Amino acid sequence: MINRNLAKVLSFRYKILALVLVLLAAGLVLLPKYVKHEGISPKELLSNAISPERYISTDELAHKIIEQDPSFLLIDVRDEESFKKFSLPYAINIPLKKLLDEESVNYLDQDEYDIILYSNDHFYADQAWIICNRLAFKNHRVLEGGVNEWFATIINPEKPTENMPRLAFDLYSYRKAASMYFGVAYPEQARPAVSTTNKTKKRRVTVRKKKKMAAEGGC
Template sequence: MADFPLPLTQLFGSWGAYSIYLMIGLGFGFVLESAGFGNSTKLAAQFYGRDLTVFKVMFTAIIVAMSLIFLTSAVGLLDYNLVWVPPTYLWPGIIGGLIMGVGFIIGGFCPGTSLVAMTTGKLDGVFFVFGVLTGIFLFGETVQYFDVFFNSSYMGRFTLPELFNVSTGSVVLTIVVMAVMLFWGAEHLETWVNKQLGTPPSSTQQPSVKSANRSLALPGASAMIALALSVYVIGQPTTEDRWQKLAPELQAQIDNRAIYVSPKEILSTHFDHSLQLVIYDVRSEVQFNQFHLADAKHLKSGQITEEAKALRLAPANTVILLVDNDEQRATETWKQLKAESVQNVYVLEGGVKRWLNTFTAQHDVHYEQPASPLQPLLYQFDSAVGSQHPAAKPSPVNFPFEGTPKIKLELKRAPASGGCA
């Protein structure tokens, strides 16, 4: 579907990827130092309203990155599903933010800017970095005493569009407009605070610099709002949109039956400890309760998107199996999961009907012999047995798998991550 984020390790190898990370880090540090963010006095001044350069630079970076991420996602260049969004732990996040804020005021640095200061030989940066490392060590040694709170109020990958139940474009446009207004307010706040305190403007606020900045302010603000409007108008791709883009490549796998795995291969996979088999039963709840494979989870159509979020972060050896009475609904679910960037997804060949035809004891299941191996088997249990029936997880010794395995682990594309500090 989308070309980005790039799987750098796969494209350039480990050393090539690390070289790119190094260049990005050096560039980021250069920009921070050029903006004066290696100076603790300048950084701390934002908390007193004297110099809001930190706020303006960082907030500009945020809204530019946000707008470009969702614009490239809207036009199909970026797979946003593979962009790392830190999971939300509400109360631990709030408390942690307050602690970091206090440390920022006292020390004059955040972890990232302290590294910049240390690199340029500033002693306060060196002491701050050692303080950070000491704090990390102490946290690691004591987290066991408050791990319940540390892992509390977990909300997963929770974003503002989900919080307010509005479109992504609406959130992007609102934040950009709000940022422009805050930038205007920040300029006036700096002027007023410095006038009240009788302090001279900082070097970055000299008349010539301020004049140049103001001449660029209107074009810059206009460009950002235009960018956000583009995101709003185009909108984010739906699951159906993603599938339509993937269909030319993936439909061939369906036509060639590459995604349909025989019951005996699934049984051998179930007992293969090198793989983590996750089974989703997409039938109705009544049919699921009547009989289902051992360890299967019932998956309703409305749960697919939420499950996809977790599956994208699953270990690389995870294999997802979709189970239906036959194959139709499972195939449609396969399309949705693939459109949501989930890998290593397969469908039970012939569905539960073929599974029963392969493994069940015939004395308690009424059925008609199929005319061909792929024709659905008609069956009926006398009671709802769930996974208690012997056919739910038969012994692989009695049913050895012979043939070429269809299950092949795709190379996992880990979500691209990033962030300050």
């Protein structure tokens, strides 16, 4: 049994297929063009920006450093001069100007370490954070308040007054202990042996280049 209608349609099959091809190709020409942007979408960026994960407090950072947590990189986005004058222990200096240099990107675009950005306050660090996030670099955080906050809380913690809650005293003693770790001497400690140099050792970090292979092929 031959289905006559089907046979009729099928006799046009090459023309139909040709038409389909032309339509598909014409579709490509007629589709509205848009400029593709690299990195994450604005919505994603917004959700990262309002995430509480975005900032890390100085207390948390001090804890990480004292515990010798190996999982994070501290990155100083201030210029070299300020970095030489004072920087946090183990920090790496990537001035904001050089943020997108190839060498810097090797540090920033990787997901083995958590990256903590800081500057004097968190203004420049925030800018660096936004640029890095926009480029879909992972695990970036900003030190809340930057170096100023670090001084105000860790190096030179404010002594709580008597009418403050106990938590404030706990925090103070924690911060005081931390500051002693970072080399601050208190008069009540009579031991002159405590060194007051705040020398920043540079931690060596091996950063593997991200593998980006082009697909190869051939006939």
